[in-house]
Ligand code: SF4
Ligand code: SF4
């Protein structure tokens with residue numbers, strides 16, 4: 001599948017934003033000691049909602065008719081994309097009220113805590129829907145996999161946590177268990193990604209060009225002539241593929257240079273104090289971002305759509 | 317509404333095409349006439365970008381592939397031309413994934429359509445179609461697909477015999493047949509039964525309505541009891557060498573010079 005930059009930006013930015021929002025909301029419910037200043041909710045919630053909003057806006061860039069985007073809220077009964085839109089917009093309500101109450105010194109109240117929980121639920125539901133848009137497509141073997149949606153969830157939490165810890169540290173309020181949680185989530189993401197890649201590499205490729213065309217009973221099939229001289233929409237959108245070697249390198253970049261480095265920096269931060277700790281936590285943001293962007297790029301580039309069989313690929 | 321019609325809502329009618337891979341000659345006439353009709357019909361416009369340049373791009377609702385089948389018997393390989401358009405599936409996820417309701421399946425005849433006035437061009441439906449039947453129109457910003465010529469088959473302004481899909485009427489080889497595949501007594505259903513018609517990728521679970529008729533096994537001629545040698549035709553008339561005969565032969569030569 002063609003890795004469209006707007007979709008990669010959307011899913012990674014909004015994923016991190018929803019992760020951060022969920023952690024702030026749950027933190028409120030669990031009586032986490034947040035810094036006692038307006039600046040913290042302003043910066044932290046502002047960052048979370050900013051990332052979410054940038055992501056949502058960028059997702060409309062690839063639409064043919066962005067001005068009709070509101071129509072996408074109507075088909076939540078059948079469509080995961082519609083559900084995602086509804087959940088995304090609905091989450092703004094508790095998240096906005098949660099932020100306003102926090103700024104208005106009502107933090108610590110039951111209402112504020114409940115709004116935090118509602119925001120976290122909204123964030124989780126939205127990311128779940130994003131994952132299901134891909135996970136529910138039976139036309140793409142690498143997406144129609146039970147780990148796809150859980151990976152979206154855990155990456156949202158771990159990238160959100162990679163923002164949460166340095167923010168808390170900058171205000172002098174980070175606790176060791178916050179960092180352990182961030183590193184643990186990232187470790188979980190690494191583990192799940194390894195299992196996922198191992199599994200999609202192993203899965204038998206049962207669909208063939210013979211099965212697709214139905215001409216297998218007469219013998220081995222190959223495409224002699226495409227229907228047209230130039231690549232059409234279907235080939236440009238769904239025919240994108242990258243070589244195995246190239247993919248292997250990128251997987252290493254994602255796991256080692258991305259998530260692995262981020263976790264190591266977070267582990268080091270556990271041993272450090274003060275500005276050094278804050279610096280290490282802040283430094284872990286960049287590799288976490290690199291990791292999740294490469295991961296998302298590969299998620300598209302390594303997905304092979306079954307229609308490629310009609311266009312001459314032998315297996316899918 | 318992008319939920320599929322329920323079993324009770326469906327009329328039982330399943331309009332669709334039957335495509336004969338044995339007789340298709342790969343002339344692309346159906347694709348061209350499809351484009352021609354639909355650039356002024358329901359899906360209009362169907363403009364190509366850079367149509368006469370080096371990198372043309374545009375939506376076509378019907379495309380013809382050509383495959384080579386390396387045969388298992390010791391006969392030479394054969395070429396199979398393979399038209400591919402929307403199969404108007406009974407359980408199509410291309411419809412249910414649509415967030416706007418622009419994609420829908422009609423309860424009355426099973427035709428799958430896109431409403432060009434409400435489609436936002438998110439392209440998700442094209443990802444959900446296993447058959448590559450949906451093409452995004454870059455010049456119109458919406459998704460396009462075969463309409464089964466819904467604006468011909470019910471069109472009272474056309475002569476009754478012209479109320480058929482444009483591609484079916486255009487096919488010079490009679491390789492495309494249109495009818496109700498939900499009615500076991502229809503001509504198309506009988507053809508499918510008689511010729512062993514099949515579904516493309518039945519594993520998809522989408523239950524395509526359109527059917528494909530497989531290429532017939534090759535004939536060597538021997539099994540028909542006829543000699544494999546080419547037959548020599550009898551001359552229609554033989555000259556008898558008479559004067560008039562030679563005169564006409566001479567006149568024929570002169571006149572055809
Ligand atoms: S062929 Fe594709 S576009 Fe047509 S109904 Fe089936 S899934 Fe939908
Ligand atoms: S491209 Fe149009 S028809 Fe297809 S899913 Fe999106 S809104 Fe629906």
Ligand code: SF4
Nearest residue numbers: 350462464465481483
């Ligand atoms: S039925 Fe009409 S729209 Fe569909 S392929 Fe034939 S000509 Fe094109």
